[in-house]
Amino acid sequence: MSITAIVGINWGDEGKGRMVDYLADHYDVVVRYQGGNNAGHTVVNDLGTFKLNLLPSGIFRPQTLNLLGVGVVIDLEHLCGEIKRAQDAGVSISPQNLRISDRAMICMPFHRWQDRWEEERLGAAKFGSTMRGISPVYGDKAMKKSLQMGDLLYPASRDTHLERLVDWKNALIRSAYHCDPIDLDEMKQWLDTYGDILKPYICDTGEVLAQAIAANKSILFEAQLGALRDLDYGIYPYTSSSSPLAAYAPMGSGLPSIKVENVVGVVKAYSTCVGEGPFVGELDDTQGERIRQAGGEYGAATGRPRRVAYMDVVATRHGVALQGATELALTKLDVLSCLEEIPVCRAYRIDGQEVERFPYTPLLDQAEPVYDVLPGWHCDISNVRQFSELPKAAQDYVLYLEKALACPIRYVSVGPAREEIIVR
Ligand code: GDP
DSSP: OOEEEEEESSSSOSSHHHHHHHHGGGOSEEEEOSBOTTSOEEEEETTEEEEESSSOGGGGSTTOEEEEOTTBEEOHHHHHHHHHHHHHTTOOOSTTTEEEETTSEEOOHHHHHHHHHHHHHHGGGOOOOOSSSHHHHHHHHHTTOOOBGGGGGOHHHHHHHHHHHHHHHHHHHHHHHOOOOOOHHHHHHHHHHHHHHHGGGEEOHHHHHHHHHHTTOOEEEEEEEEGGGOTTTSSTTSSOSSOOSGGGHHHHHTOTTOOOOEEEEEEESSEEEOSSSOOTTOOOSHHHHHHHHHHTOBOTTTOOBOEEESOBHHHHHHHHHHHTOSEEEEEOGGGGGGOSEEEEEEEEEETTEEEOSOOOGGGGGGOEEEEEEEEOOOSOOTTOOSGGGSOHHHHHHHHHHHHHHTSOEEEEEOSSBTTOEEEO
8 A cells, every 4th residue: 555645846837747647557546635627737648638627637547546535626517527528538437436525615606706806806916816716615615605515415405505605695796896696596507507417426535535545555646736835835825725735635635544655746847837926036038938938838727828937946945845745756857958058046045145945925025046057958858768868967957956955856757748757
């Protein structure tokens, strides 16, 4: 039995999905434990290219059981669409290989709408939300107003919760956003239409996991986003509304008593960030554009261009510590083949002082990157499968990071496809 979490070390989009797809073969159960359809995992395998927002990335492995845990928020309409698209592409999905926690929250259409109204209200001060309703639904969860997936199985209780929720929401909407009220019948219709499709998948994921543990099965936790987006430990308020940390994986799965044994931290070979908030060393020049083009840095969920910077050791070391990473996967090393030399941010300069520890969020606005500049390799490395066959400069880049981050780099990926990876 092995219990592993695959987590993001930075701002998200590190390539977690491809690592879950790669490793899922060795695990019996894959669990998504937080977040909603606000971020996307891109998986490239023999069935095609998939942009998964909610489905666990283990869905492509026929023997793997996939769970959406307690900590996830689910837009029913979106999930139905995602299942259908995957099925149309030849992926087999049924309650045999996908289960949804009865305690996961339902992200309603008005959560999406509220997300948009709030960004419009904020104007220039907007957060850069993905407009998928994630912060409104997590907010309502904390206010104890949301619906859980299990409510779909109990229509009377579902309708009581929905009526209370819509009544409260309408009071808020009228005063804050001056919008038309939410139509209760329309929402019931929406729940019927998509809820009926998903009902067979709903279960107590805690029981499923307890049985898996009793049968000595191996479990892989799949996070969304990265450590710097954690609601408590990230760059608040430019965070997500959930916890992408490995420590939260058992909580968000359905069986809080599970002990995570291995934490694979996924780190991109350079930095990217979507949305607003501080981002030290942001490259808004031609170098940044070169990396963005070479890395295809456009959001999987929204298509938005990602902000780009060189590797930030200060932020990454912080992410490694927050995640308790036992090993790292360094992704997209091939993208850096486009550079003649490769700066790495080894410290920040704040008020004239060099700082190696990630500072409290408002100080990030004053932080200037301090770079070490490493030689580039400037050739195609996407066919390399052995570490020793990488150009010396590429090996040195990996070894430099391994030392600076004080964590073994076990995997180095050199292309998006499943087999484009070096295992050390
Ligand atoms: P995730 O949310 O952490 O799974 O990351 P995303 O899927 O949002 O973004 C990662 C992107 O990089 C996807 O388009 C992947 O196909 C792609 N990718 C992953 N690993 C590599 C790699 O080693 N090289 C290249 N060129 N692309 C990669």
